[in-house]
Amino acid sequence: MFRNLIIRDLKIAFFTSTNFLFTASFFLLILILIPFIFGSEIGLLKIMFKGLIWIALVLSILLTLSRIFNSDYDDGNLDIIIRSVSSLESIICAKYIAYWITNCLPLVLFVPIVGQLFNLTFQETVPLMVNLGIGSIGMVFIATCISALTLGAKRTTFLKGIIIIPLYIPFIIFGVDTDSWPILIGLSMIAFVVSMYASIYSLRLYGE
Amino acid sequence: MNLKISNSQIEHIKGANSYLIVSTFLIFVVGLYFSLLDSPPDYIQGDSMRIMYVHVPSAWLSLFSYTILAISCIVWFVTRNPIFNLFAKSIAPIGAAFTLIALVTGSIWGKPTWGVWWVWDARLTSMLLLFFLYLAYILLWQSITNQETAAKISAALGIIGFINIPIIKFSVDWWNTLHQPATISKLSAPSIDINMLIPLLIMTLGYMCFLITVFLIKLRIEIIDQKMVRLSEV
Numbered sequence: 544m545f546r547n548l549i550i551r552d553l554k555i556a557f558f559t560s561t562n563f564l565f566t567a568s569f570f571l572l573i574l575i576l577i578p579f580i581f582g583s584e585i586g587l588l589k590i591m592f593k594g595l596i597w598i599a600l601v602l603s604i605l606l607t608l609s610r611i612f613n614s615d616y617d618d619g620n621l622d623i624i625i626r627s628v629s630s631l632e633s634i635i636c637a638k639y640i641a642y643w644i645t646n647c648l649p650l651v652l653f654v655p656i657v658g659q660l661f662n663l664t665f666q667e668t669v670p671l672m673v674n675l676g677i678g679s680i681g682m683v684f685i686a687t688c689i690s691a692l693t694l695g696a697k698r699t700t701f702l703k704g705i706i707i708i709p710l711y712i713p714f715i716i717f718g719v720d721t722d723s724w725p726i727l728i729g730l731s732m733i734a735f736v737v738s739m740y741a742s743i744y745s746l747r748l749y750g751e
Numbered sequence: 752m753n754l755k756i757s758n759s760q761i762e763h764i765k766g767a768n769s770y771l772i773v774s775t776f777l778i779f780v781v782g783l784y785f786s787l788l789d790s791p792p793d794y795i796q797g798d799s800m801r802i803m804y805v806h807v808p809s810a811w812l813s814l815f816s817y818t819i820l821a822i823s824c825i826v827w828f829v830t831r832n833p834i835f836n837l838f839a840k841s842i843a844p845i846g847a848a849f850t851l852i853a854l855v856t857g858s859i860w861g862k863p864t865w866g867v868w869w870v871w872d873a874r875l876t877s878m879l880l881l882f883f884l885y886l887a888y889i890l891l892w893q894s895i896t897n898q899e900t901a902a903k904i905s906a907a908l909g910i911i912g913f914i915n916i917p918i919i920k921f922s923v924d925w926w927n928t929l930h931q932p933a934t935i936s937k938l939s940a941p942s943i944d945i946n947m948l949i950p951l952l953i954m955t956l957g958y959m960c961f962l963i964t965v966f967l968i969k970l971r972i973e974i975i976d977q978k979m980v981r982l983s984e985v
Contacts, residue, residue, distance in 0.1 A: 741907050
């Protein structure tokens with residue numbers, strides 16, 4: 544059942560407009576704005592890229608957040624899924640894994656390729672990929688938690704943004720510092736535990 | 752579980768509030784006299800340090816309000832008595848206002864002292880974060896239409912945001928920052944002069960009375976509102 548849920552979500556993602564190509568293009572376009580905004584001096588481009596890749600990550604999570612629970616809740620599918628599994632953790636983890644694979648994995652994998660545009664060698668992008676990967680794990684957990692908390696409400700895009708961005712700030716503070724990946728692992732684990740409790744609570748609340 | 756507060760208890764809250772309003776006014780008069788007229792000016796900053804008597808109690812009470820909010824949410828989870836949700840709902844706008852006052856008066860104090868209106872050090876940034884957490888809590892109540900569900904979800908959010916409070920409190924110790932470290936702690940004698948400590952404590956007491964006054968007013972409104980919603984559902 545767990546495996547089927549993941550495969551279902553991946554299929555929905557890949558055959559609609561949130562597949563690999565679209566996600567990769569979105570990241571590329573956000574990062575391409577950097578030389579337009581800041582000018583094309585090479586040293587500056589490097590610094591800006593290392594910082595603004597996190598903005599690209601936060602933007603992509605905030606824009607596609609509703610795919611985790613809200614679209615299934617609006618169709619009524621979430622009710623059916625909740626009744627057909629034995630534990631709510633499996634739904635949350637399945638949706639989380641599918642979302643992370645379709646949304647954050649392209650970003651982490653494309654960083655060396657896009658980094659070439661910004662004059663970063665492969666060795667320089669490896670710590671960036673590690674931090675992004677670990678940070679995105681925790682950030683997507685927070686996103687699923689808040690998305691589950693505001694399931695039934697209408698027009699909550701900005702509200703979710705207002706709640707989520709303050710909670711992302713520790714991740715970003717430690718994420719841009721390439722020596723703090725152990726702290727990022729700790730933050731992601733805290734996010735995992737807290738969002739598990741809160742998501743199960745609200746799925747139980749909304750799914751009855 | 753229904754709200755078990757009778758109309759006579761609501762009238763008692765109103766009666767207690769009238770005493771509190773008078774005492775708030777008196778304590779503020781005494782505190783402002785001591786802070787503006789009777790206390791010594793700082794030997795470096797001169798008279799501009801008197802903003803401290805407005806800025807520091809406001810910042811303390813914003814942290815205190817969030818702690819009360821988080822504790823109310825936790826107690827609600829344990830006892831499921833809806834009065835605790837109304838405690839949290841009532842204290843949120845007060846805490847948000849205190850945070851805003853702390854940020855604005857801090858900027859006003861910072862301009863003559865440090866030369867800038869704002870600096871991105873740990874304490875200022877985490878106070879800004881606290882303001883957004885309050886805002887998120889207030890907006891979450893307003894955006895969910897079913898009041899029962901809104902109560903449950905907001906309680907979860909209130910508890911999640913509590914992680915910011917120890918970060919604010921200890922941020923000045925952990926990161927070497929521009930903001931002044933703590934001069935008043937429970938474990939040792941305060942390093943602030945007694946002539947400045949007394950007005951500070953009086954102003955804190957005045958702010959606390961003000962907090963309780965406005966909190967009771969809002970609580971009364973929320974209780975009556977909740978009762979009206981329940982009656983209209985029946």
